Amino acid sequence: MGNITFTMIKPEAVAANNIGGILSMIEKGGFRILAMKKVQLTSERAAEFYSVHKERPFYDELVQYMSGGPIIAAILEKDNAVADFRTLIGATNPAEAAEGTIRKRYATSLSENAIHGSDSDDNAKIEADFHFSSQEIF
Ligand code: GDP
Numbered sequence: 001m002g003n004i005t006f007t008m009i010k011p012e013a014v015a016a017n018n019i020g021g022i023l024s025m026i027e028k029g030g031f032r033i034l035a036m037k038k039v040q041l042t043s044e045r046a047a048e049f050y051s052v053h054k055e056r057p058f059y060d061e062l063v064q065y066m067s068g069g070p071i072i073a074a075i076l077e078k079d080n081a082v083a084d085f086r087t088l089i090g091a092t093n094p095a096e097a098a099e100g101t102i103r104k105r106y107a108t109s110l111s112e113n114a115i116h117g118s119d120s121d122d123n124a125k126i127e128a129d130f131h132f133s134s135q136e137i138f
Contacts, residue, residue, distance in 0.1 A: 004034065005081040006127035007089075008116040011069035014038075018106050019072055022115060025102050029088045031076040035128070035137040043067040049130060058111065065111060073131045082124055085117045 009022050027033070041049065046067040053059050078084055090101025094113055097104040107113035118124035128137075 003077060003079050003081045004128060005031075005076050005078075005085045005124045006116075006118045006131070007074050007076055007085065008066075009072035009074075010112065010114055010116065011065065011071055012108060012112045013106055013114040014070055014072060016106075018114070022102055022106060023072075025088065025105070026074075026076065029078075029084070031078045031081070031085065031088075034075040034077050035132045036072065036074040037131070037136070038070050038072055039131075040070045041067045049127070061111060075128045075132060075137060082118055082121055086119070089115050089117045 007026070009019055013019070013022060023033075043063055046063045050059065050062055050066065053062060056062075076085060088102060090097030090103040090107075092103075092113060093110045094103045094107035095110075097107065102115050103113050106115070118127055
């Protein structure tokens with residue numbers, strides 16, 4: 001599959017009609033969309049996706065938020081995809097996100113921060129496989 005990362009446009013950004021604006025920043029950032037779908041996670045699926053955060057105090061809130069409305073899930077391709085995408089989305093807390101980043105432009109708070117990006121190549125593969133079958137990736 002080459003050099004990939006996985007992303008989700010989070011529920012509040014979908015609800016705010018920001019899908020197109022965010023996808024435009026992603027494509028202009030040099031990423032190619034290999035797979036994409038609109039889907040609503042059940043709370044069980046959201047809990048499984050974020051199971052690495054199970055011990056964090058905000059885990060239940062995160063699961064509730066991420067299963068509270070539809071998301072856009074996508075696999076993105078680019079050289080150095082994971083690190084370059086983390087740069088494009090900006091810091092977890094939008095108050096600390098750099099100018100020109102997706103979170104600076106679209107995130108509303110630390111918890112509702114518009115977009116997810118994988119934090120390693122291993123997790124990019126795990127997260128892509130969690131959401132997509134091989135027939136959905138082009
Ligand atoms: P990311 O890799 O930048 O998304 O950040 P993390 O892996 O640390 O956290 C995962 C997600 O949990 C973040 O994107 C936020 O949506 C949420 N989150 C992080 N910290 C907090 C917090 O302190 N409170 C709440 N409610 N949510 C948080």
